[in-house]
Amino acid sequence: MTRSISKLTSLNIAGLWLVLLMSFATLLTPAWAEVGIEAPALVLKDTPFSVTVSRDDPAGSEPLWLQLDEQRYPLAFENGEARLDELTSQADTLSLTLVNEAGDTLAEAGSVAIAGWLSVVPALTAIVLALVFRQVILALFIAICAGGWLSYGLSGGKLLQSVLDSVNVHILKAASDSEHMSIVLFCLLIGGMVGIISRNGGTVGIANHITRFVRGRRSAQTTTGLLGTAIFFDDYANALIVGNTMRNITDKLRISREKLAYIVDSTAAPVSAILLVTTWIGFQVGLIDEAIGQIEGFDGSAYAVFLDAISYSFYPILALLFVFMVSLSGRDFGPMLKAEVKAVQRRHDAPDELTDMEAIAEEANIDAKPGIPHRALNAIIPMTVLVLTTLGGIWYTGMEELGHPAEYSLRDVFGNGDSFTAMMWGSLLSTLVALVMTQAQRLLSMDETAHYWFEGVKSMLLPITILMMAWALSSVNEALHTSDYLVSVLSDSLAPQLIPVSVFLLSAFTAFATGSSWGVMGIMMPLVVPLAWAVLQHHGLAGDPEAMHLFYASVAAVLAGAVWGDHCSPLAETTLLAAMASGCGLVEHVRTQLPYALFVGVITTLFGILPVAYGVPWWLGIAVSALVMATGLRLLGKRAEDYQQPASEPSGRPAIGGEAGIKQIS
16 A cells, blocks of 8 residues: 555656656747648649748747748748748649748648649539530539549549548538528428429419410510519529429420520529629629728729629620510520420420439429319419518618618618528528418318428439539639639730720639639639729829729629629539529530520620720610620521421421421521
């Protein structure tokens, strides 16, 4: 017992001495020993990157340098941190060393380095594979794996790891984002609501009412465009509501799913981008405010800049106009004309070979229960609840964000609202209202209501899977600094008149490659606004009323280019949602919409942005561009009905002639 106590006492004394020695050593350690280097995990050769150095040295008396490629950069610390921007390297493996005046190494960090052009490979791989093989999920999966492998510097030993990372890193990261999950829940709840109102006869009732006013294919397309313009507050809600509402009507009138998806897609984002009370406003104004904060002596508010820039948002305005030109004229060209001819010639009893989300939409096509009345109010009221609750939720969250001040306008309130939360509120309440109305009228049993709610939810699983993978690819692009590479390559010194068109093209290509219009705006706006002002200052034009249109046009070009790139890209969220809600295959939607988007985009560039940059009034640029679009549609477009076969079915409907009509326009 005594020996045990003695042994325990000896251990305690030894531990005490150890603690004292460690404390003494800490006191002797120089303050600059506690340092750290924060470097990106991956850098692009010849593309600028940033490094942050931190140290726990309140006195800050010891000068330090960061060594890169045998070159030293002095560090200026503020609050214990020093940041170096615009660093570049050509080395295959980046080695960063922190040294003191005596040349002692205090800290080291390393990064993988790859050629800048490789950062574009995953996005282009996804686009090419999706368009060639029409297998979107496989294309996205291969692109994600390729991006993961690039992030490891194409190391042979990391190939399998990059495949495994596709799920447990990239897709998991996309699923962990709260805003992404808000969209997923919104889609699922909307799908469930649509399942209920389809089975209880509500959607059939709407179709019956609308068909009383729709006299044919043109008026149905125009009605779809007007509905898409009316639901202006959010592009996601727009696509889901309009596509699901009009799909059965356009099917009955033999309007192709591709045409419906085009009208939905080309009204959703453009109308949300340019109207004054939408979920886009707060994001855009916030970016502009941050950007003009970098400009010394700039006199003007961010919201005023946004309002002045709307007049120069040529692509969203002209895209909306072209939708109604196509709808009212009944003319189409390119792959869209082939799709319309196929739809016109299709027999009602002829089976079609469906692919992608067309097949999902057909499987999820829920017919009204036989023997019950088809009341339009059973669909109109839940949809109205969805719209009003979403708008009210945006207003409420905006007021909460601003602290209920009386001096803020409705635009300010909507600009600061939380659209994701509001959309979830709206979709949940609309589902509950649909359920209560169905039960109150005894149209379906509770078991039937639950079953068809799940059927509606099930129809969303494929598009949500694709959406998740598209988000994962966007995360990969961010890790590979794809946007930084594109900006560094394409944003050289410019003449003032060429800034808007250069920004428009750069933003469009970046959105096309990354599939994210909001991501492009978040990257480009802080760069473009100071750049445009600096170029104007260099030429003595900053603040000149005669030259400020170049500044506003540059701001608008970021937004317009992002929307244009989204319309051309199979990776874009709104493109996917429009295809999903319309029951159209994603690849088919992109193939048919792409010529229209390019047509409007090229005319926008040549007859809108460039002439206005050189002094033509903005309204004249829009008018001339609209005239050129109308003329081009007149020359290129043909009516699908002109290829209809003269023979008739017993029912009196025109019969189809196989592929004959389609071959005539090939």
